[in-house]
Amino acid sequence: MSIKGGITGRSQGGKSRVKTARGRSTSSVRWLERQLNDPYVKAAKAAGYRSRAAFKLAELDDRFGLLKGASRVVDLGCAPGGWCQIVKERRPKARVVGVDILEVEPLPGVELILGDIRDPVTAERIRASLDGKADLVISDMAANTVGHKQTDHLRTMGLIEAGLELAEEILEPGGSFVAKVLAGGADSQLLARLKQRFRSVKHAKPPASRKDSSEWYVIAQDFRPETADCP
Template sequence: MSRGGSGGRQRVKTGRGRTASSTRWLARQLNDPYVRRAKAEGYRSRAAYKLMELDERFQLLKGVTRVIDLGIAPGGWSQVVRKIAPKAAIVGIDLLPVDPIDGVTILQMDFMDDDAPQRLAEALGGPADLVLSDMAANTVGHPQTDHLRTMALVEAGCAFCADVLKPGGAYVAKVLAGGADNDLVAELKRMFTTVKHAKPPASRKDSSEWYVIAQGFKAQPKAESEVEITT
């Protein structure tokens, strides 16, 4: 690895056993100001700044007391919640192992497991003010397939919100390639007062990721099977 170019930009030589694509990725990481800033400020990933920027625009973390972080690894979003809302209870879930974060309960399991929603709700101990989802399915290189797989996670998060959010709560989820599809947007508009798409500055310009911001959760009517019958 050698330093070159202007402004201290680092150039990475293609090393033995390193592909050209991995060399480009390493160079991008080394020269990414958000990566350098995250390292300097103690955040586990540059994604922390995406949440900061979304919070600055939408006031997501103002007054929150309970937060769920879906796809918590490596933990940058929960670190931001801890900094901005230090008294909030936070529960995160991920298939990947995550190093402990002070004040955060972390479940290592698949959110799509049948037991996951109940485990999260029990760990949180009450209705959530905010459900965050930075989940994305592992990509296979086929844009339509990647989009559908990630949208399935967003839809699962939306269904989870119906059970765990308190009235007025919010749901933030990563979507790909232009945002949520029409059916999902319609469902979100039924459940929330406002639904918007945003691409925070910390998202790389060449990335297809966007975020859907749904705020003002409306109390959902119980299904017939849940309606209490009195005589």
Template sequence: MAKPPARPPTRQLADRLRSAKGRTIGSQRWLERQLNDPYVKEAKARGLRSRAAFKLEQMDDRYHLLKPGTRVVDLGAAPGGWTQVALARGAGRVVGIDLLVVDQIPGAVMIQGDFQDAEAEHRVLAALDGQADLVMSDMAPNTTGHNATDHLRIMALAEIALDFAGRVLAPGGGFVAKVLAGGSEKDFLATLKRDFVAVRHAKPPASRKDSAELYVVATGFRGAARGN
């Protein structure tokens, strides 16, 4: 896959939607934003399943998370955009898991299940044929509009993703997970700093400016530190 442009794809003349009977103002605005979004256009042109794929590409460009032969687990993989990027950038084995059914992606193993279940974790490790080099999560809960509640919900997802990573990562491995503005919770960040050599917060250019999302990027897993 060709290296993505340093700047967002050039916006074409704005696409407009005609008002449709029964469509709410909110849904009309969302659809217009989607059609006018240059990343949505570029994702469609490149056959990527989501605009979120560009976020992983941009973080990989900066932090070099994906290397030839890397074993990758994509938590909450639907619809599969991050899995596509991992494969295109040379990952050796990619296993995606989601509660939803995800259409298969050539070269990857897509599993329907809850990664918190021991049986599902066993299936992931069997498909990897070894420990993971990178665990990544773009999971986000349904938002309520209440900032404190939404922050707690997304941090809960990040924490269970980190717990999973601590069991399956090989020493030196990496971890990427979505959080919200305000950074990571103190205990969560302390665990990351204990277990990884480097911990950073990132907001890739493809993340919408009006979005509160951030990503935590941790590299250099200290496997022995957890006593696993």
């Protein structure tokens, strides 16, 4: 098997290895080897999913029943579209709106919006596309890292908060919100807010998440509109 810029071979253990090539860093070699040997990458390709991340949503749905009865779903940070594929596979008749700052190749039955969810214009387009309240808001958004742990954490929390603010506006009572967080889960302030607005808040790491990844997911279910808040 050949790859542009180098050649792969087989190690004694049956795993693919990437031969070092000019202009390729050691980290790039490690990344390529991990991709070549990742069973989820191979399974996603075989199933026609756009990313291995599709299995993360599938596993979370299997555990928490997120898509059960869902008729309107919003996918924040949807590129390249793996999560939207799972939603349409499991809820073919659901209205699905995918949003990202990156261009996404068209997906059958999915309305795609190019924009930043923090932009009021984008938020209004989402509301208009839903034509009603959402049953589920899912977010696999992640801020670009800069290598500074505290800064990266704050940037990621900012995205989660933006996603939650939108979810609070568009969710149907009883709806759910799912978002990617970093190791340790949501911070105390965000967690308190989630617990105030949802009756059930849990953290989970689906099997499809790489063991060395710091990502977790917060699963908030049974949304309570502000007027229904209680102590």
